[in-house]
Amino acid sequence: MDTFLQACINGLMIGGFYSLMGMGQNVIFGVMKIINFCHGEMLMVGMYLAYVFYTYLGIDPYVALPLVALVMFIAGAIFQHTLITPSLGTKSFTNLLFLTVGMGILLTNGAQVLFSSDYRTITTSYSSIILSLGPITVALPRVVSFCVLIAVSIALAFFLKYTRTGKKIRAVSQNPIGAQVVGIDTKKIYMITYGLGAALAGVSGALLTLFYVINPTAGSNFGFRALIVVVVGGLGSISGAFFAGIFLGLLETLVSLFIGPSLRTLVVFATFIVILVIRQNIILRRA
Amino acid sequence: MKKKILYILIIALAVFMLILPEYIASMPYILNVFILAFYMTTMSMAWNLLGGMTGQNSIGHACFMGIGAYTATLCIVKFGLNPWVSLPIAIFVTAFITAVVFSQCFILRGPYFTLVTIAFAEAVRQIILNWDFAGKAIGLGLPYVRGNNWLLFSFKDRAIYYYIAFAMMIAVYAVMKYIDNSKLGFALKTIREDEDVAAAIGIKPLKYKVIAVVISASVSAVAGFFYACYYRYIDPNIMLQSSSVEIVLPAIIGGSAFVEGPLVGGILMVSLSEYLRNTFGGILPGINLILYAIVLIVVIRFRPTGILGFFDRRGRA
Numbered sequence: 165m166d167t168f169l170q171a172c173i174n175g176l177m178i179g180g181f182y183s184l185m186g187m188g189q190n191v192i193f194g195v196m197k198i199i200n201f202c203h204g205e206m207l208m209v210g211m212y213l214a215y216v217f218y219t220y221l222g223i224d225p226y227v228a229l230p231l232v233a234l235v236m237f238i239a240g241a242i243f244q245h246t247l248i249t250p251s252l253g254t255k256s257f258t259n260l261l262f263l264t265v266g267m268g269i270l271l272t273n274g275a276q277v278l279f280s281s282d283y284r285t286i287t288t289s290y291s292s293i294i295l296s297l298g299p300i301t302v303a304l305p306r307v308v309s310f311c312v313l314i315a316v317s318i319a320l321a322f323f324l325k326y327t328r329t330g331k332k333i334r335a336v337s338q339n340p341i342g343a344q345v346v347g348i349d350t351k352k353i354y355m356i357t358y359g360l361g362a363a364l365a366g367v368s369g370a371l372l373t374l375f376y377v378i379n380p381t382a383g384s385n386f387g388f389r390a391l392i393v394v395v396v397g398g399l400g401s402i403s404g405a406f407f408a409g410i411f412l413g414l415l416e417t418l419v420s421l422f423i424g425p426s427l428r429t430l431v432v433f434a435t436f437i438v439i440l441v442i443r444q445n446i447i448l449r450r451a
Numbered sequence: 452m453k454k455k456i457l458y459i460l461i462i463a464l465a466v467f468m469l470i471l472p473e474y475i476a477s478m479p480y481i482l483n484v485f486i487l488a489f490y491m492t493t494m495s496m497a498w499n500l501l502g503g504m505t506g507q508n509s510i511g512h513a514c515f516m517g518i519g520a521y522t523a524t525l526c527i528v529k530f531g532l533n534p535w536v537s538l539p540i541a542i543f544v545t546a547f548i549t550a551v552v553f554s555q556c557f558i559l560r561g562p563y564f565t566l567v568t569i570a571f572a573e574a575v576r577q578i579i580l581n582w583d584f585a586g587k588a589i590g591l592g593l594p595y596v597r598g599n600n601w602l603l604f605s606f607k608d609r610a611i612y613y614y615i616a617f618a619m620m621i622a623v624y625a626v627m628k629y630i631d632n633s634k635l636g637f638a639l640k641t642i643r644e645d646e647d648v649a650a651a652i653g654i655k656p657l658k659y660k661v662i663a664v665v666i667s668a669s670v671s672a673v674a675g676f677f678y679a680c681y682y683r684y685i686d687p688n689i690m691l692q693s694s695s696v697e698i699v700l701p702a703i704i705g706g707s708a709f710v711e712g713p714l715v716g717g718i719l720m721v722s723l724s725e726y727l728r729n730t731f732g733g734i735l736p737g738i739n740l741i742l743y744a745i746v747l748i749v750v751i752r753f754r755p756t757g758i759l760g761f762f763d764r765r766g767r768a
Contacts, residue, residue, distance in 0.1 A: 193562075197562075199562045256755055257508070266747035277736070437574070441558070
């Protein structure tokens with residue numbers, strides 16, 4: 165029972181990251197209808213940004229969060245504006261897909277050239293504090309990170325629901341031409357959206373640094389899981405992405421507890437394929 | 452007139468490729484680069500049938516190749532079969548698995564299909580990683596044979612591998628060119644442009660997509676067999692997502708709308724990237740992939756139809 169509870173807590177914590185990554189991917193996918201294949205790599209960049217801020221400037225990762233978010237937002241917006249927007253016009257899904265793939269390769273190998281492929285960690289004064297609740301133990305940074313994740317998720321949901329920009333984003337995602345007709349500058353919204361997605365990935369990365377090794381391929385695990393979260397949670401649904409992320413985290417830890425850690429990825433991916441196919445069949449039958 | 456010059460150029464290039472091993476036999480590394488380039492180009496052409504011609508972007512082709520390589524190796528090592536018998540078995544097994552899995556998955560369109568190919572490839576890799584019989588993460592080695600042995604498909608002389616790889620690439624190109632101009636090719640291209648229109652004029656999208664994936668996977672299996680026999684060792688890492696991506700890049704850079712696209716992109720990029728890896732690999736690891744990515748981004752940004760798009764005005768975006 166104790167191990168079960170412990171696994172649940174661990175799954176919840178890792179699921180929070182999948183959720184936040186999925187939300188960023190969801191906003192991008194929803195608005196531009198493209199898979200952002202460098203999402204995991206953007207998380208890795210966020211990790212390195214937090215690492216640089218901490219090691220060279222002495223800024224605590226949690227304090228550096230807004231900085232990381234800002235840098236990622238600007239970088240994402242520039243990438244979107246200079247490379248993705250011109251290609252959006254050609255309507256070629258293949259090219260857009262491999263544009264982001266190329267960006268991912270560039271980021272991974274760029275990080276490898278800059279920082280080498282060594283594993284790096286951030287150790288703060290509080291990173292070894294362990295909280296225990298009865299038989300369950302959790303490291304303090306994990307709890308703090310999880311709380312920040314929840315706060316960011318709620319803030320994002322409110323931003324999309326109630327602010328003017330958020331409403332514009334949702335309008336473009338529902339109908340880009342209609343949005344243009346009522347006077348929304350879609351290109352600007354694309355920039356904001358992509359920047360937002362990049363910032364969310366960066367924040368997830370910065371939050372991860374305190375208890376995860378930093379290396380150029382650290383993001384690849386999270387990138388594809390973010391896509392799973394988007395697809396399972398439903399397009400354009402922030403709450404769907406949130407619960408799908410938590411569900412994925414729980415599924416992974418529980419599978420590794422009951423079936424075996426080596427079969428974790430297999431079960432998750434096979435489940436994903438089955439869910440996709442069954443859902444598409446249901447959609448087709450209804451139509 | 453222009454066409455004549457082009458033909459002469461191509462024939463000259465082919466002759467040059469054929470006599471090349473005579474001159475670089477003393478430099479096994481360069482020979483290896485060429486063999487790798489031919490192999491990657493073959494894989495890229497296989498991808499292009501499904502991705503470029505049919506419009507189903509797969510990022511799981513390394514897995515098709517891996518299934519082929521693993522089936523062949525298992526047949527040779529564990530069942531003691533001759534490589535020439537294992538090859539058809541590998542092709543059949545790969546084609547069968549992909550046909551069964553993808554006939555279910557082809558109802559998914561666009562990005563969703565891409566996601567399924569990624570998940571499928573990773574799932575297969577995980578199965579191999581957990582399968583004792585297939586050597587788990589350690590991989591499988593093929594026995595070394597003394598001298599050149601055609602019966603056991605093992606050669607001491609690298610130049611023979613060079614010729615085999617070259618022949619494989621040319622043969623696959625011929626098949627692709629034939630398909631491109633055949634009824635099948637037109638059906639596939641119609642599906643790429645608009646699935647619903649294709650269905651309306653009597654082309655069954657599912658049937659043709661399955662045909663495309665079966666041919667594509669069979670060619671990948673042949674390439675996988677060659678890979679296993681050439682390196683004499685395989686491990687589950689040949690099926691990583693990054694390998695699948697590397698297979699696609701030559702086609703995109705060369706021009707995925709053209710049959711020649713992967714050929715141009717593959718020969719150019721793989722030789723360049725291998726050269727860079729050899730020269731700068733010690734100081735700056737990953738520099739070859741950075742160059743790859745930059746070329747890819749620049750090509751997509753300025754010439755969405757790939758390098759060949761420069762020469763073709765009808766080029767499709």
